[in-house]
Structures are given as structure tokens and as C-alpha cells.
Amino acid sequence: MTFRVSRTILGGSLLAVVLISAACSPSASMGGGTPSSDPELARHGTIEVTAKLVEIPEGAIFERELYNYATVLKYQVIEVHRGSVRGQTIYVGHYNPFKPRADAADQLVPNIGGDLKTFREDQVERMSLDGSMLDEFSGAILNKYFEEDPDPIYWAVWTDLVSG
Amino acid sequence: MPIDRRAYVYLAAGFLAVIIAPGVIQTVAELRRGETPGALELFLRPPTARNLHAYEHGLEASSLVIQRLRPRMQYAEWRFLDDAGEKAVVGREGWLFYRPSVRYEVERPAIGPESDSSDPLPAIRSFRDQLQARGIRLLVVPVPNKESIYPELLTRRAQGLGVVVNEQTQHLLDELDRNGIEHVDLFQVFRRVKQDQGRTGTGRLYLARDTHWSPAGVHAAAASIARQVLAGGVLSRGDHAYSERSVVAQRAGDLVEMLRSASIKGSLLPESVVCSRVVQSDSGAPYEDRPDSEILILGDSFLRIYEHDVPGAAGLIAHLARELGRPLASIVNDGGGSTLVRQDLARRPALLSNKKLVIWEFAEREIRFGTEGWRIVRLARSASEFN
Structure with a gap:
């Protein structure tokens, strides 16, 4: 084996080790900031929870060309920090979920935000919620759980990523 | 003639730079913002088709290189090739068409049902039956695609076809x-x-340059729907007196907005649209819905345009109210004419409590491309059952 080939293999291996180490680091997070210290969480909504996003149903999040919409997602509650929720499994409406939360607010829904960039299954998120999406949002709702008749559907005001 | 070896090296280096540069730029930008590089996501999740697709989608949305280069490329394609990109099709005389609508018009549907909810008829029949059980009449109003009415403005080859009704429609x-x-x-x-x-x-x-109808389309539709409502005999003309006031609205067009290119938008003058705003004859106040009306109209953005958008109170709802001499109740769900608007109604059963007529409007392309397809939506028999 030539010196050049050995150097290439060694370099490639080192790069792989660095990437895997970074990926496996417990602090690895696709969002920014420290969610628990985000003062915006306490400022918004009447409820604050840390919850795991159980699933993203097929077609629940997509970039809609013409119109705004909210989608309903299912969460497993890990901890309730403020207020109370009904049960361990909750349903939460997110406005224009294909956008990073920091860019999602607009004239129709001005007061939402957070550091979460992309919704992914199994993510743990810390959210400020309002008690009823139907009271807060009058636009188009995409509810893949309609047949299950979830009640209430909470409304996500601030969404920070904790892990995942 | 021997080729200089350096030419190969430069070519390969240039090619590699083009391939690698977007990733490096993105990673550096993310690190400078104090973020974890998005590329690590590839290693954080199992490489399933769904995760890889989501990663690719996220990359497209967040890539700095794409954000910088795409508008220029888009404008060049628009300016020199008459290509509006993946959302719209450039027609004749400055007209734009929505690509899914064009697809609806020119592509044959798949043979056999695409899914359980792809056939509109069972959903419409179920809705009619549920309303009938409450003593409410249903009137269905499919709104033609722009391409169906003006195919000759999409392509010269459709000259002389007049109005085209798609086989599925x-x-x-x-x-x-x-x-x-x-x-x-x-x-x-x-x-x-x-x-x-x-x-x-x-x-x-x-x-x-919009997917929707003009004020002339609104007037024609309102007059014909009103004629049919009154001919049905269930409802007579009411005694609310409405007048019309002419007002000009400027519209860039939703198809132009959809292109998301400031350069293209800046190169086009907004359309000046002369609308008739419906006002109360006595007070001059703009038309307003009445939730306790005997008529409920459901629909998509064809109800929203001019009504909730500028200038307000000049869309189909207000003009239908004027034609019928009575205010209406309404539910508008942008892009949700097939299923979402009925789900919306199911969440608000009190709206049905005193209704005699439900008018259900949806855009023609929804027949094949309706958001959530055509699901059968169960209405609670009464508000108390719902609660």
C-alpha cells in the first residue's frame, strides 16, 4: 500500500470518527438555544409542556402553494410546566408547519414562534400552548385525526426543540 | 496533439468545487449562526426513505446557495424562455395558469380509484343525505377551472374549442x-x-394572473345560483335591500405570488380589478354575514376572493346575498372545498340549526386533487350530540 493511499484511508477514517462523535454527542440538536431558558415560552400561551412528537401522518405537513393552513399533530406529554392538559396524549395544531417556527408568523397568525426548524417524528419539544385551536385559529385545518375526534386540540404558540 | 494534463486537473477541480461548495457554504453559515450543521441530521436519524426525503426537503428550503441563485435563474427562465417554473404555466396574452389545473385538464386520471376517498360522489351523496335528514336542501356548485373556460389562452391549439368540460368533470x-x-x-x-x-x-x-374568477365571473355565478335557489321554491327572495358601489382593487395575482420571485413580480403591473362592493342600502355599511341565516354557503377561495380579500364584501357571498335579498352564513376554507370545509362544518354543528339550504362550492380541480380527497364526513345530528 502506498503512502498516499494510507493517508487517504487514515484521513477518511478520522473524518468519519469526528462526524459520528459529533452526531452521537448528547448536546446534538437541530435547533438552537436552550429551550428551558427561552423566556418566550413563559410569555406565551396558558399551558407549557414538554412532549414527544409521536408521529407525523402521511401528508400532514407539506408546502402549500397558495394558502396557509394548520395541521394537527399527536404528542405524548413528558412534563407539564404550566397549566394543565387533558391526558398524556394530546393533539396540537401548528400553523404552516412546513416553515421553521421562527418564520411562521404572519399577518393572519402574528404571535407564534420558537427555535424548531423542522418537525420530525420522535422529537422532544417544549411548547407554549393555548387551550383550543378552534378558538384561536379560523383558517384551514388539516386534521388527519378527524375520525378520532380529538378534543381539545391545543394551539401551539411557541415551539422550541429539546432533542431529536 | 497531447492535451495539457493541467486542463484535466482544472476541470476536475472546478467540478468538485461546484459539487462541494454549497455544502461547505451552508455548514460555515450555520456554524457562524451558532447552530449545529444541518448535514449532521443525516447521521442522527435512520436512513429511511421518509427521513431522507424530509432532509432533502429541509435542505431545499434552507440552502443559502439555492436562496441566492434560484431567484436569478427563475427570472432568467421567465424572461428568456417563457418558463414560470413548477407552479405555473405561461399562456398567451400574458395569462398564467396554475399547473395542477392544467394537469387536471390534460392528463387522464388513473384507471380505477386511486384511494378510498378519490371518488367525489359517495362523499357528496352522504352529505346530501345527512342534510336531507335534517330537512336541509343541498345545492352543489363546481366552479370551472380557468383552463376549461379559456383553453385558447393556454395554447393556440385550443383556439375555437370554446368551453371545454373535462371527461372526469x-x-x-x-x-x-x-x-x-x-x-x-x-x-x-x-x-x-x-x-x-x-x-x-x-x-x-x-x-x-390569478387562479380565480374576475368580478364578471362572480356576478354571472351569483345570478345563476340565485335563480336556481329561488326556482327551487324552498326559499323566496328576502326583503334586505342591498346596493352596489364600484371600487377598484389592485391584484398582483396569486399565480405571481406563488412564483416567489420579487424580480418577476416587479416586472409585472398589478391587475386593476373593478369590483362591485355590496352595501346595505339604508346605512351604506358593507355586507356582513348572519350566522342565523337560513342559507349556509360552504366553499374555498372562490368564496374568499373580493369577499375577505380586498376590497371586501364584493365576492360571491355578498353578491349572492344581494341577489337573494337576504344575508347568508358562510364557511370559507382556502383550498379545502372537497373535505376540509365539511370537517369545519362538522366542528360547528350549531351553524346548521335553522338552515333550509346549504350551497357547497368547490373548484373543478378539487375533483381529482382535493386536499384530503373526498372523505365522508359525519355531521352530528344536533349541536347537543356534538357537545
């Missing part, structure tokens, strides 16, 4: 007849108006 209209489901045939109505006005007149029924 015709099948649905026939099935509605066969099942005794009352509907308004706006294809016939618009064909007559188009013939009367001539193609070059100012009264075109759709906007040039």
Missing part, C-alpha cells in the same frame, strides 16, 4: 344528475356569457 355532473343531487352547471352559464361578450371584451370571467 362531465362524469361527475352526469352522476350528480343520475343521483338526483341538485347542482348549478356553471360551465353552461360561463359558456353563454363568453359567447355573448366575445373573447376580446373586458368582461372576461377569470383574472389573467
Whole structure:
């Protein structure tokens, strides 16, 4: 084996080790900031929870060309920090979920935000919620759980990523 | 002649730079913002098709290189190749068309049902039956695609075709007849108006750079729906007096907005649209809905345009109210005419408590491309059952 080939293999291996180490680091997070210290969480909504996003149903999040919409997602509650929720499994409406939360607010829904960039299954998120999406949002709702008749559907005001 | 080896090296280096640069730029930008590089996501999740697709989608949305280069490329393609990209199709005389609508018009549907909810008829029949059980009449109003009414503005080859009714649409209209489901045939109505006005007149029924109808389209639709409502005998003309006030609205067009290119938008003058705003004759106040009206109208953005958008109170809802002499209740769900708007109604059963007529409007392309397809939506029999 030539010196050049050995150097290439060694370099490639080192790069792989660095990437895997970074990926496996417990602090690895696709969002920014420290969610628990985000003062915006306490400022918004009447409820604050840390919850795991159980699933993203097929077609629940997509970039809609013409119109705004909210989608309903299912969460497993890990901890309730403020207020109370009904049960361990909750349903939460997110406005224009294909956008990073920091860019999602607009004239129709001005007061939402957070550091979460992309919704992914199994993510743990810390959210400020309002008690009823139907009271807060009058636009188009995409509810893949309609047949299950979830009640209430909470409304996500601030969404920070904790892990995942 | 021997080729200089350096040429190969430069070519390969240039090629590699093009391939690698976007990733490096993105990673550096993310690190400078104090973020974890997005590329690590590839290693954080199992490489399933769904995760890889989501990663790719996220990359497209967040890539700095794409954000910088795409608008320039898009404008160049628009300016020199008459190509509006993946959302819209450039027609004739400055008209734009929505690509899914064009697809609806020119592509044959898949053979056999695509899914359990791809056939509109069971959902419409179920809705009619549930309303009938409450003593409420249903009137269905499919709104023609722009391409159906003005195919000659999409392509020269459609010159002389007049109004085109897609095979799938015709099948649905026939099935509605066969099942005794009352509907308004706006294809016939618009064909007559188009013939009367001539193609070059100012009264075109759709906007040039928007997916929706013009004020002329709104007027024609409102008049024909009202005629059919009153002919049904369940409701007579009310005694609310409304007047019209002319007002000009500027619209860039939703198809232009959809291109998301400031350069393209800046190169086009907004369309000046002369609308008729409906006002109360006595007070001059703009038309307002009444949730306790005996008529409920459900629909998509064809109800929203001019009504909730500028100038307000000048869309189909207000004009239908004027024609009927009575205010209406309404639910508008942008892009959700097939299923979402009925789900919306199911969440608000009190709206049905005193209704005699439900008018259900949806855009023609929804027949195949409706968001959530055509699901059967169960309405609670009463508000108390819902609660």
C-alpha cells in the first residue's frame, strides 16, 4: 500500500470518527438555544409542556402553494410546566408547519414562534400552548385525526426543540 | 496533439468545487449562526426513505446557495424562455395558469380509484343525505377551472374549442344528475356569457394572473345560483335591500405570488380589478354575514376572493346575498372545498340549526386533487350530540 493511499484511508477514517462523535454527542440538536431558558415560552400561551412528537401522518405537513393552513399533530406529554392538559396524549395544531417556527408568523397568525426548524417524528419539544385551536385559529385545518375526534386540540404558540 | 494534463486537473477541480461548495457554504453559515450543521441530521436519524426525503426537503428550503441563485435563474427562465417554473404555466396574452389545473385538464386520471376517498360522489351523496335528514336542501356548485373556460389562452391549439368540460368533470355532473343531487352547471352559464361578450371584451370571467374568477365571473355565478335557489321554491327572495358601489382593487395575482420571485413580480403591473362592493342600502355599511341565516354557503377561495380579500364584501357571498335579498352564513376554507370545509362544518354543528339550504362550492380541480380527497364526513345530528 502506498503512502498516499494510507493517508487517504487514515484521513477518511478520522473524518468519519469526528462526524459520528459529533452526531452521537448528547448536546446534538437541530435547533438552537436552550429551550428551558427561552423566556418566550413563559410569555406565551396558558399551558407549557414538554412532549414527544409521536408521529407525523402521511401528508400532514407539506408546502402549500397558495394558502396557509394548520395541521394537527399527536404528542405524548413528558412534563407539564404550566397549566394543565387533558391526558398524556394530546393533539396540537401548528400553523404552516412546513416553515421553521421562527418564520411562521404572519399577518393572519402574528404571535407564534420558537427555535424548531423542522418537525420530525420522535422529537422532544417544549411548547407554549393555548387551550383550543378552534378558538384561536379560523383558517384551514388539516386534521388527519378527524375520525378520532380529538378534543381539545391545543394551539401551539411557541415551539422550541429539546432533542431529536 | 497531447492535451495539457493541467486542463484535466482544472476541470476536475472546478467540478468538485461546484459539487462541494454549497455544502461547505451552508455548514460555515450555520456554524457562524451558532447552530449545529444541518448535514449532521443525516447521521442522527435512520436512513429511511421518509427521513431522507424530509432532509432533502429541509435542505431545499434552507440552502443559502439555492436562496441566492434560484431567484436569478427563475427570472432568467421567465424572461428568456417563457418558463414560470413548477407552479405555473405561461399562456398567451400574458395569462398564467396554475399547473395542477392544467394537469387536471390534460392528463387522464388513473384507471380505477386511486384511494378510498378519490371518488367525489359517495362523499357528496352522504352529505346530501345527512342534510336531507335534517330537512336541509343541498345545492352543489363546481366552479370551472380557468383552463376549461379559456383553453385558447393556454395554447393556440385550443383556439375555437370554446368551453371545454373535462371527461372526469362531465362524469361527475352526469352522476350528480343520475343521483338526483341538485347542482348549478356553471360551465353552461360561463359558456353563454363568453359567447355573448366575445373573447376580446373586458368582461372576461377569470383574472389573467390569478387562479380565480374576475368580478364578471362572480356576478354571472351569483345570478345563476340565485335563480336556481329561488326556482327551487324552498326559499323566496328576502326583503334586505342591498346596493352596489364600484371600487377598484389592485391584484398582483396569486399565480405571481406563488412564483416567489420579487424580480418577476416587479416586472409585472398589478391587475386593476373593478369590483362591485355590496352595501346595505339604508346605512351604506358593507355586507356582513348572519350566522342565523337560513342559507349556509360552504366553499374555498372562490368564496374568499373580493369577499375577505380586498376590497371586501364584493365576492360571491355578498353578491349572492344581494341577489337573494337576504344575508347568508358562510364557511370559507382556502383550498379545502372537497373535505376540509365539511370537517369545519362538522366542528360547528350549531351553524346548521335553522338552515333550509346549504350551497357547497368547490373548484373543478378539487375533483381529482382535493386536499384530503373526498372523505365522508359525519355531521352530528344536533349541536347537543356534538357537545
